[in-house]
Amino acid sequence: MAKHEKTVEQTEKSRFLIISEAATAYGDRSFDNYAQIRSIAEQIQAGLCGYLDHERKCVFLVPPQGPFLEQNYGSAAFSVSGKGFLPLEPISFGLGIRVSETGDFLRVVLQCRKEGARIDVQVEHNKTYELDLPLKEKELNVVLEGLFQHTLHWFTDRTERYDHGNYGTSDIGFDIMRIDKGS
Template structure:
């Protein structure tokens, strides 16, 4: 076997693992979007969207564009990020929670940017997902609690990594 053939064989194996990694994270993100929304219990069932992990976003599901790596082509083998837009008002205010997922040994780690790690197995349905939903929900609630405390203490105005806000003005017009 030539060196080039050896290189191609090694890269093919690398890409197979990158595809497996992407598929796992994508499956987790989809399950998380559905399960977290049901867990939160929005009165109209619209409360979590998959959005890009950084940059401007609208309150819509972005599909493949919600992930830090592409679904096809040459993909890096490493942690993958995605954003969860969580509706935080009865209107159309959304907050992005950025998630980073990676495999460490036999464990799959989901990390909230600016928050703690959480160990789980994929698919999420094989776990009791409620503690994971608690973990994310508590992170969001705690962020607002911290901002309230900072304001009341006169120390506010800083933004935390992983949280961005969006308002869907078109949806406001429909709800009016």
């Protein structure tokens, strides 16, 4: 076919309409991707909060980078926030996890990728959980225990390295912060 020849479909529709339909399909998929991942994120946040402490709120959905307060950030907690046209790509979000009685929080970043009828959730470039949709409580509990262990080991591993004289690491993004409630 010559470079500028029109197909039968193109003669019935303008090129703009063809692109517009493709953009609409893309938009539908990108919204589905975001909605599915956000639902999983909210279930993880609420579940982990209850898993760690039934007495008070101790886990928040926070942006994957930058400063954060002791609050849920809604759509601003996701890496696609503020990008205008919602991109069709893996999405990251942060969990601000209370780790002390004095207001210290550790941010744990999760990246999610929808793969057909499942979502892969990767924790800090380490462990990946493959979750079938719709999410079942048993699968969620595996993730919650994994996040508990990840957070616990973040501290115990560093303490042990210090105790054995090997606490200098090349970790990038030391992300533990104290949050003053008055801020």
